[in-house]
Amino acid sequence: MSYLAATHMTCGYGGANIIEDCSITVERGEVAVVVGPNGAGKSTAMKAIFGMLNLTEGSVLLDGQDITHLPPQDRVPKGMAMVPQNRNVFVLMTVQENLEMGAFIREDNIAPTMEQVYELFPVLYEKRYQLAGELSGGQRQQVAVGRALMTQPKLLMLDEPTAGVSPIVMDDLFDRIIEVARTGIAILMVEQNARQALEIADQGFVLVQGQNRFTDTGEALLANAEVRRSFLGG
Known part of the structure; x- marks a missing residue:
């Protein structure tokens, strides 16, 4: 089982579901990246994993332990950290x-x-x-x-860490993220700079309308013609 196994997650903000049957996994020492168009549910999935939203379906396991119903403050001592x-x-x-x-x-x-x-x-x-x-x-x-x-933390979650920074700063921050992963910490990152993020990703998850559209290694997603055409600008 993956170190983080967030599987079949379904939830929203009181109305229609924002994510539905969404699954995201991360291994120790790996960088996992969640990408997709605006409104795809990327940040919602992060909030669900961190316990900021209650799931109506699905589960979140950390190192084999079910933490689905734990509030965020109780997930931090378990090894989760999130940077909004x-x-x-x-x-x-x-x-x-x-x-x-x-x-x-x-x-x-x-x-x-x-x-x-x-x-x-x-x-x-x-x-x-x-x-x-x-x-x-x-x-x-x-x-x-x-x-x-x-x-x-054993799992570091980053929501749009390069938002609003220059390309040079983005490259440097990505280098530091790789260094952190090499210490054995699992990294889960939501990014709008999809191509650059997938270049450093061990695993990539492409969300569309709250659901998994593509799941593969970062390298394979970059080589996927449909992913390139639809989400990476060709």
Whole structure:
């Protein structure tokens, strides 16, 4: 069984279902990417996996344990961390204070983890005493990812991590995501930059109208003529 097995998920926001019979799996140390057109249900699927929406059908298993009915705050100690697309830093706190907030559930020494975050994102060390609200968009994303890593997650979920950043910053962030996966953490990422995301993906899921349209390796999806024509611009 996959480390994360979110299978046959169906849910919405009180009216019609946004996702229906949607399945997403991730292995330890792998990057899984969810792509698709606007309104396909990508972010909804992430919220369902993290427990922010109740499923009407389906289940979510993490490392073989059924967490379908756990609220988000109880999934974090199980090893889940999620970085939302918007408002994902405390703008009136310093970079270091943001990272410390990420470790609020921990009772051990957080210094080694903070050192690892600073090694992964050297600019955060340089700006550790600067308010997060004064940083560039790309630097804020690094703070948000770093704060999530402070929880020592086994599954890191990223909702549009490169939204609004330059291509150079996007490439650098993707490089850092690969580094995180190499430590054994499972990465699940929703991305609008589909082609670039699939280039680093071990597994890819193409959602259309809340359902799985294509599921394959990132390499295979990039080589699929229909996927290229319909979702990657040819």
